[in-house]
Amino acid sequence: MPIDLYYMAVSPPCRAVTMAASALGVELNLKFLDLYKGEHMTTEFVKLTPQHCVPTMVDNDFVLCESRAIICYLADKYGKDDSLYPKDPKKRAIVNHRLFFEAACMSQRYADYYAPILYQGKEGDPAKLKRFEDAFVMLDKYPEGHTWAAGDHITIADFPLIAIISSAEIFGFDITRYPNVSRWLANAKKSIPNYEELNHAGCLEYKKVMDAKIILF
Secondary structure (H helix, E strand, O other), rough: OOHHHHHHOOOOHHHHHHHHHHHHHOEEEEEEEHHHOOHHHHHHHHOOOOOOOOOOOEEEEEEEEEEHHHHHHHHHHHOOOOOOOOOOOHHHHHHHHHHHHHHHHHHHHHHHHHHHHHEEEOOOOOHHHHHHHHHHHHHHHHHHHHEEOOOOOOOOOOOHHHHHHHHHHHHOOOHHHHHHHHHHHHHHHHHHHOOOHHHHHHHHHHHHHHOOOOOOO
């Protein structure tokens, strides 16, 4: 039975889940929610998840939100092997590190800089941009000498990073200044099945929001 996923394609976390599910061979029943129209605030959806956020997954009677938690759950439950999410404690720790780094550093600084531009119609804050650039300096060290963010094989850590970095790239952020990140992302675009559909299409939708300069919230 397909797993329900409440999502919005412009959302980097939603795109991370769809890419991970595809890599794991997990079939998703995508349920589009338009957050810009407040569809996540309906009584029915708030009962499903008090955080009323996307992505939210429903696997039979199990409900889970937060994209990285969803990805870890899918890998643990449905992975045919442990290549995407190693069971070896040290290898898994590296994957977890990249996931937590993406959540606490990359995505946070991305949101700090871009959210006021997207949702409030403000000009970009140079100080917040500098902090985002500093995060890229750190990230650029991780694929150094490796093909992927957590080593020589793709793991679930790559999908959230790809989603957030490709979003920044579509907004005009110059990732070529960070050679390892640039090489890693170029490889991901070529290597991930259905990349255009699962990630790039959502990036293009996101760019339309940016270009339209619509104050969303």
